[in-house]
Amino acid sequence: MSVTIKDIAVCAGVSYSMVSRALNGSGSVEEKKKEKILKIARALEYVPNQAAVTLKKSRSNIIGLCFSTISRSTSPFVLHNVLIGVNSVIGSKYHVIVKCMDMHEPGTLNRSNFDGLLIMSQGDWDGEFIEEAWEKKIPMVAISRRVSKDIPAVVTDEQGGMEKAMEHLLKNGHRKIGVIEGDPDLEATLLRHEGFNRAAKRWGLDAGSIPVEYGNYRYNSGRLAAGRLLDNHKELTALLCFNDEMAAGAANAAAERGLKVPEDISLTGFDNLDISGYADMRLTTVERNATRIAVEGTKMLLTYMEEGIRPEDVWLENRLVERESVKNRICMEQPQDK
Incomplete structure (x- = not known):
């Protein structure tokens, strides 16, 4: 049974109200008595009743x-x-x-x-x-x-972050890029979509022709979405993923098809999470800390x-965190405008 204010009062030989004032620092208590009360409270390992404290202070903490x-x-x-x-x-x-x-x-x-x-x-x-x-x-x-x-x-900057990831793929010579987006109802998905579209247009690509599959920001949804992209678009050299979990799932889908990252397929993610439990790769990603x-x-x-x-x-x-999941295809093209 937990120690109460009454227990401390009995041991100290004082009133309950004096113990309460000493413990809460409210009202006047003679210094020697206060020290005695606090010493007894510590010895008995007294823990305040949080509900009572909350009620008294009108705060929930x-x-x-x-x-x-x-x-x-x-x-x-x-x-x-x-x-x-x-x-x-x-x-x-x-x-x-x-x-x-x-x-x-x-x-x-x-x-x-x-x-x-x-x-x-x-x-x-x-x-x-x-x-x-x-x-x-x-x-x-x-x-x-x-x-x-x-x-x-x-x-x-969700939009700017995804723009950097797409730009990184383009600068490394990738033109056949598939995209794994997240839940289309989420604002983050819409902003990231606009980001990669903006980079694609600046490099003269038709953003509407870029193949897109949707996941829900979870590992398995990325694996399934990547599988659809890789099966239906054999020409792809890179996958732009809207978060790291789906990128890890995409790496698994590539491995299931005998493809290596980045030798056969490049990958980028978003968030810069610790995904070591999902995939043994050094993922190039956007850090959203x-x-x-x-x-x-x-x-x-x-x-x-x-x-x-x-x-x-x-x-x-x-910021873009460059690691080892993007292969440099030595592209000589430059953006149409800067």
Whole structure:
């Protein structure tokens, strides 16, 4: 049975209220008695009743980490890296609860349940949840996309990042490129689509003629999509994948067909995740550092919660990480315009 304030009061020979004041630092307690009470509390390994503390302070000490969905398209690698980033900032000061906005029941949000929310939204369909949180005056910071001009955000250059990946393939002589996109309903997919299209057009390619297959940002969907591309377009020399998990699946599909990366087929990914459990390759990819995004967003949220100051938006550039999964085909062509 856990130790209570009453137990400490009996041992110290003082009233319950005096123990409460000594432990909470509220009200006046003679210094010698306070030291005695604290010493006894430590000896008995007293742990405060968190529910009672929360009720008294009218704070939950809870931060909600809110994803659009986890079951449909959130990579477990991204979830893991975001949790690392959040917890590296909050330590033991707050608890984190992961929520799926697609499972939210309207009217159930309450300021007493959450001191703040980190919103990792993937589309406008999260608007009902975000609007309810806004109406309840729960401090929010959006990470990965801007959800409202009134809500501070950490934003990355999805479009520019995929443009760099496509440009890298083109500079290395690849013209027969297949693309494995993610869920077409997600904003990230649309932005990445625009990015590779923009690079293709700049190099004089007909973007509409580039073969595309869709996955859901998971490993097996990448394997299946790559299989369709490789079976139906034997001329392909490269696959541009919308994330690293699908790129790992694509590498598996290539191996199943006797193709080697990068000798027979080049690959690029997006996210710069640790995919060593999926594929033994050094993947050229675009770094979208989910841990750093989460760190910046959590710092902003704590400022918002604790100081009442709306932080400025943070813009993070996505950089290309060149490794060994792209073969140089020595192309002499140059972009039509720069």
